[in-house]
Amino acid sequence: MRADVFLVDNGYATTRSQAQRLIASGVEWRLTPLAPWKKVVKNGDDIPAGAELKLLDDAEVKFISRGGLKLEGALKATGLKIEGLRCLDVGQSTGGFTDCMLKHGAAQVIGVDVGQGQLHESLRADVRVICVEGLNARSMTAEALEDACEEVISERWEEEEDNDTQPQAPYAWMRNGGEVGEDYDDSNDAKDAEIEAFKAERAAKAKAREEGTIPTERRRKAEYAEVDTTAEFDFVTGDVSFISLTLVLPAVVRLLKPHGHLLMLVKPQFELQPGQVGKGGIVRDPALYKEVEERIRACLTELGLEVKAWLDSPIEGGDGNHEFFVHAVQGAEIKHLDQPLPEQPAAPAAKRVSRTVLRELKRIDIIDDEEDGYNVPGPARPKRKNVKKY
Numbered sequence: 005m006r007a008d009v010f011l012v013d014n015g016y017a018t019t020r021s022q023a024q025r026l027i028a029s030g031v032e033w034r035l036t037p038l039a040p041w042k043k044v045v046k047n048g049d050d051i052p053a054g055a056e057l058k059l060l061d062d063a064e065v066k067f068i069s070r071g072g073l074k075l076e077g078a079l080k081a082t083g084l085k086i087e088g089l090r091c092l093d094v095g096q097s098t099g100g101f102t103d104c105m106l107k108h109g110a111a112q113v114i115g116v117d118v119g120q121g122q123l124h125e126s127l128r129a130d131v132r133v134i135c136v137e138g139l140n141a142r143s144m145t146a147e148a149l150e151d152a153c154e155e156v157i158s159e160r161w162e163e164e165e166d167n168d169t170q171p172q173a174p175y176a177w178m179r180n181g182g183e184v185g186e187d188y189d190d191s192n193d194a195k196d197a198e199i200e201a202f203k204a205e206r207a208a209k210a211k212a213r214e215e216g217t218i219p220t221e222r223r224r225k226a227e228y229a230e231v232d233t234t235a236e237f238d239f240v241t242g243d244v245s246f247i248s249l250t251l252v253l254p255a256v257v258r259l260l261k262p263h264g265h266l267l268m269l270v271k272p273q274f275e276l277q278p279g280q281v282g283k284g285g286i287v288r289d290p291a292l293y294k295e296v297e298e299r300i301r302a303c304l305t306e307l308g309l310e311v312k313a314w315l316d317s318p319i320e321g322g323d324g325n326h327e328f329f330v331h332a333v334q335g336a337e338i339k340h341l342d343q344p345l346p347e348q349p350a351a352p353a354a355k356r357v358s359r360t361v362l363r364e365l366k367r368i369d370i371i372d373d374e375e376d377g378y379n380v381p382g383p384a385r386p387k388r389k390n391v392k393k394y
Contacts, residue, residue, distance in 0.1 A: 007031065007044045010051040016059065018068055018124060019098075023047075025070070030060030067107070068124045070319060071100025071243055071269075077318030078267055078329040079108065086110050086239050090232065094141045094242025094256055094268075099127040101241055106132060110239075112232065114153060116141050131227050142247065143345060144255045146235035153235075157228035160220040162213070235259050243269040250275075250303045255345050257307045260334045266309065270328040271321060272296045286325055293326070304332045308339035 005013070011023035011031070024047050032041040033055040041058065044051070051057075064070060079086070087109030093102045096115030102123075105113050114134045115123065123135045136152045212218035224231075240260050244252055249268060260266055272287045275296040282288045301311050309332040317327035 005051055005053065006047065007049045007051050008047040010055075011057070014057070016057060017065060022064055022069065025064045026059060026062075029064060032058045032060065067100050068103040068127065069098045069100030070322075071097070072104035072107075073100075074243075074269060074317050074319050074327070074329075075101045075104045075241060075267070076108070078269075078315065078331075079104075081315050081318075081329075082267065082313055082331045084239070084265055084267065084331070089238035090114075090236075091239045091241065092116070092237040092256070092259060094240065094252065095244040096135060097122050097243070099123045099133075101243060102127055102133060105239075105241070106130070114149070114233075114235075114237075116144065116149070131231065134231070134233070141242075141244065141252050142255055144259075145345070146259060149235040149259070150233050153233035154222065154224070157231060157233070158222045158224050161223050162218055162220055236261050238264050240264065240266045241268060243271075244274075245271065246274060248275050249300055251346075253303055253307060254340070257304075257309060257334065258338055258341060260309075260338070262334055262336050262338065264334045266304075266330075266332045266334070268330055269317065270296065270300060270330055271325065272327070273323075273325050275299060285323055290326075293328070297328070297330075300330050304330070308335040308337070309333060310335070 007027055008017075008020045008023040011017040011026060012020055017023035017026055027044050027047055031044040033044065033051050034041050035052060035055050037056075059065070064073075067073060067076075085108075086105055088111050090112045091105050091110045091114070093099075093105070093113055093115040096102055096117045097119070099115070099122075102113045102115050106127075110132070112132050112134075114136065116136045116139050117123075118138065118140050120137045123133075123137075127133050128135055134153050134156055136149065136156060139148070139152055209218060237259055238261055240256060242252075242256070249270060253268075257266065272293060273281050273285050276287065276292055280287070280289070280292055287293070297314050301314070304311050311330060311332045313329075313331040315329050315331070317329055319327075321327050
């Protein structure tokens with residue numbers, strides 16, 4: 005079995021990318037206690053089933069993802085203690101930051117991510133964690149977050165049928181053999197029209213149930229009965245990508261309690277203009293780091309926070325970019341609560357497909373995809389052959 009797959013399947017790593025980083029740090033295996041240890045050189049090296057494994061450096065598996073190592077380093081550098089605090093994780097993703105906060109004693113972590121299905125199952129099953137997916141932090145309000153949290157920790161119940169309100173069937177007296185006593189009162193018997201209306205109502209409910217549009221009641225799951233979903237936090241952290249922090253912070257800092265602490269990861273490649281970012285998305289000019297710092301500091305100051313520290317991330321980004329953390333403290337009062345959040349830009353209109361592209365798409369059906377060697381990369385790739393259509 006491939007070494008990286010072996011590590012995941014046997015619980016040494018949560019993902020193959022994490023397993024590959026472990027291999028880079030050093031992994032050895034042996035089949036018996038008396039056999040010599042063999043070093044795993046490549047991710048594709050074969051490890052026999054049942055082999056004993058030894059990690060030479062297990063720092064990578066301390067948390068769900070390496071993001072936990074970044075946050076832990078920043079917590080140590082700033083001296084922040086989060087034990088017993090309610091925390092917000094912006095850009096939760098697989099949960100590296102969340103895992104780190106829980107291991108450092110956080111009482112609760114509410115995570116927000118615009119994506120879906122990324123949080124590790126072990127964290128998703130933890131009642132101390134609420135994972136809100138599909139919510140854009142840039143436009144997030146306290147009311148929207150609280151409602152989304154309630155939706156996550158609740159179940160939808162359909163209104164129960166009230167059988168006591170069913171109409172009394174007409175001619176009910178016939179059930180007793182057709183004998184009618186002198187004291188029989190038929191005033192409560194339903195008319196034919198009432199019966200038909202009742203049937204139509206039941207049919208409409210059945211259709212709405214199939215379409216998922218039937219009115220439901222939201223009830224909390226038993227394990228979340230005492231959970232607090234108030235959108236006010238003692239500590240806010242996050243790791244966001246493909247957007248500048250200056251666009252996210254106006255919404256996020258409103259959820260931070262007075263005198264609460266904010267510790268956000270800063271990724272320079274998403275704070276600069278495209279022309280300032282080098283090949284492969286790497287910021288190579290150290291002078292640009294100062295520009296990013298000044299911009300983030302100015303944004304936080306305008307929002308009423310006091311910047312306490314700007315520090316290097318203990319670990320580089322996965323793409324090799326140098327990253328930073330900014331530590332700031334909320335003021336005694338939260339500013340701009342009476343002002344609306346900045347509007348998001350309208351989605352760009354779909355680009356018109358050029359005629360050249362359309363012509364190429366029409367030619368797809370004359371390319372012989374089954375030809376031996378087609379899709380072979382590099383110089384070995386044969387030229388496409390046009391096949392006449394009859």
